[in-house]
Amino acid sequence: MSGLDGLEPVATFCGSCDCGCPQLFVDADAPAERRIVLTDDFGQRVQMSADQFASLLDEAKAGRLDSAAKA
Template sequence: MTDHGPLPTSGLQHVATFCGQCSCGCPELYLDPAADDDRRVLITDDFGASIRMSLAQLAVIVDDARNGVLDGLIEGAR
């Protein structure tokens, strides 16, 4: 995978940094108020890549996480 460097984030609303305990370019969650509804959420990674999704799609991920859907995956990584 090629490192493309950080994505431009001007005009985006920063919501969260995942990890933040290092200087490696941790994944971050942004809202893009100028984007169409189906692309409003932006998640960046430390390789210069990103994904976009709707707030409704993010809500499903958050609900699944709250309900333990991801617990097995996380426990295996510890």
Template sequence: MTDHAPLPTSGLQHVTTFCGQCSCGCPELYLDPAADEDRRVVITDDFGQAIRMSVAQLAVIVDDARNGVLDELLAVSGGSSAPLRAAGPR
């Protein structure tokens, strides 16, 4: 259970939920069609916060992840090196 209100997502296009198979409010990825290009991508977390970035910035993160840049971080933090599972659109 969380102690915060969910981030308002009205008007945003849901892309995916990064789900750890829990019910505590997993991080989600949205597109904001009304936002400027440099703030079009919205990632929410389970603490009621959000970050915004451009699609180009998200592409860099995705490419880095595909190329293993984040693998060392996961190994050092004790996280799984298995690929993250993302639930499809709701």
């Protein structure tokens, strides 16, 4: 996937194939509000702050995102 140079990989979601799985990165050179980068397998990306990502993690840990995984 292009445009990911300089990003620190954190996690790959799936990883059992070679299809360009969604990935989570940290962009240390980005402004604080865009430091977390989530890519999908279609080449799109979402950027958010570490605080926003922490909020997402809190929601997931509390089980409030479980219904989205059952779709």
